[in-house]
Amino acid sequence: MLISVVVPCYNEEAVIARFHDHVVKEAALLGHECEFVYVDDGSADRTLFLLKELAATDPRVRYVSFSRNFGKEAAMLAGLRYASGDAVVIMDADLQHPPELIGRMVQLHAQGHDQVIAKRTRDGDRVTRVLTARAYYRLINRLVDVELVDGVGDFRLLSRRAADAVLSLAEYNRFSKGLFAWVGFPSVTFEYENAVREEGRSKWTFGKLLNYGADGLISFNNKPLRAAVYLGLLLLAVASLYAAWIVGSAVVNGVDTPGYVTLIVIITALAGVQMVMVGVIGEYIGRIYYEVKRRPHFLVQSTNAVPADRLEELVR
Template identity: 75%
Template sequence: MLISIVAPCYNEEEVIERFHEEVQKVAEELLPLGHDMEFVYVDDGSRDRTLTLLEHLADLDPRVRYVSFSRNFGKEAALLAGLRHAAGDCVVVMDADLQHPPELIRRMVDLRGQGYDQVIARRTRNGDRITRTLTARLYYRLINRLVDVELVDGGGDFRLLSRRAVDAVLALTEYNRFSKGLFAWVGFPGTTFEYENAVREHGRSSWSFRSLLNYGLDGLLSFNNRPLRAALYLGMGLLLCAGLYTAWIVGAALVNGVQTPGYVTIITAVTALAGVQMVMLGVIGEYTGRIYYEAKRRPHFLVKATNVERSEERAQRGTTKDLIP
């Protein structure tokens, strides 16, 4: 069985060689069991020496494949590129910063041998700040009530996918991608095991609070239309409240005569309704914006450099779809 390791990279010059050493050790352990391995690195427009080091690794190890983007297109595009260029019978997706322990690949392969198409490494939240833990749990509880698929708290991109699971994910060609949801949407038999996340050895994570918030909103909007349905329900509720309030005002005027309405009440009602309208317009705008990007049909990424050959087999799977001619 050929196992493809797909690792997106962004400014990982301090750790990429160490990462490759670790996955090489795993490859040597699996070789006597009849498993070969290839390494697919996707340079997501790094500004440091990441691409230079990947080219050096490719010269030293013929199993190394690398793809370098023309600019930073984001991790979702990098994951898509890695899956398109992976030729393995199964694919292990992981980060190149060593926070995903490479020694767990052996356990994933063993579970794959039991017939699972997806083997998901679910990290515990031991050592995380309590505020981050509570926020994450609240988010997953909320999103699982809203979206059409079930997302596992702590289940990220670190997972093994069988070839048919990979092909199913690649068949989903939408521009706005949320891989956690896509992996859950394709289904197939899967299993989960827990691990403790390793501490990042070098550099800082590129995930800021703002990027995490946007990523969470992507997950919320990509797999359901409930926010739009909520806008409809809220509008109907406000219309009902307005009708009841109007009836109450008319009834009070008939019984007690006309009274001058309070200034504070009017200002509060107008401000609240304006805020609700802006929120609803924002929700509609988010969905409209996604339709706008989908309608453009731009490629998910553009490749600046690669050592992956454009074979007919990969072309049929869409591997070279986004390469620059």
Template identity: 75%
Template structure:
């Protein structure tokens, strides 16, 4: 059995070699029965990440790599890795060593028991109280809205069988939210918990703004309930306005016309304007997603690679369509001359 290790990298020059050495040590005892390949995806790093990956590819025949023309984001990097992986199963993990390589063997063992997805769920040990509280509140709210279940602590660190990988590759939408896509495809799934490790080097690339946008992507990618909520809110406001109008007219008929309430009018106009802007924003988010989908731009552009996307037949886009995202010829497995 061949296991592909898909590793998105962005500014990981200080850790990618350490990651490779540690994973190599961990998978060594599994070698008699399991073969491995590494698929590194350089997401447009501006440091020496690509240089280190080239050197790894030159010294380890199991290493393959893809390098983007610029930073397209982790979602695109994972998609590229899945397209280039040739294994019977794929393990997705980060290069910062927060995903313990020691768990790879456990994932393979659970996969052998018939599970198409083996998910490592990190606990919240060591997290700040506010962050843990915010995460729990987010998942509780989101799971009331979306059509799939999001589990707190479950991320991209998982093993996917070949048929699970092929199913994910059939989902070609431009606005990708992999955590939701993995839940959407289903298949028998095993989940176990682990304690998250401290980053080996540097800081997380996810700022508060990026996390907020990522959370909104999760809400908007798997349901249309915000649009339905806008409709219900509009109907409710229309009902309130009708009742208020009837009360004002009735009061004027009984007691006569009084001096207009300018403060009340100002507050009402401001409040309704705010509601309208929020609803327009919700509609705009969905329209914007449709706009990007209709452009049919590739998810990423490849500037350098040492191989072509995996072309094993599966029901979904033709291999030629998958190649649209790989617009360069494969290069030799050597470091280019200075």
């Protein structure tokens, strides 16, 4: 069996050589052939140079370099396209995904699981981050059409048929955590303690995490649009009751001039609600806009690999 290890990279020059040493050491214990597919996501440092050096010394190394930074979602998609293994392991290059777990993943895959998912514990995280994550997953699982699990990310093994299923989903706005859950297939999850990042700082700023969370909320349901309809009906009902109360009060007590403050508050509140709803609708329309243009998910600047589908054609 051929195992493909897919590694998205962005400005990882400080750690990429060390990561490769670790993953090669673990691969030697598997008893299977391995290939290593590194995807350089438009790095501004020497990451690509180091990947080319690795490819020159290790024939199992494949590298794919983008023309610019397209994001981790595009990098994972490229890695899956260029991986030709019977099973594909996706992991980060910063050693926060321990290479020592690859062997366990392969063993669980051999038991018939198409997805072997590594779930990191929250041990050591700040209390505020733990509470925020719990609240987010509790909310999102009430809304989205798939189940998302706290602590489960991209670190996983996919069988060939599971990887092909993910590749068949050609949508431009990708939320891989949801796509992995959507394709299904027999899966198993195990926990691990998240390792400390050895070099550099995380690329995930608060703003990026916020946008990523919004992507997850919008990508797998239309409930915000349905909520806009229900909220509109609720406001209409409240306005009708208020109008009936005003008319009734005028009939019983005579005409009274409505309060200026009340009027301003109502107008401001309704304007705010309308802007929020327009923003929600705009998010969906924007996604449709990107989908219909059918632009490629990424552009390859240089590579020493052949996409898996092209490889099958060449063999024939």
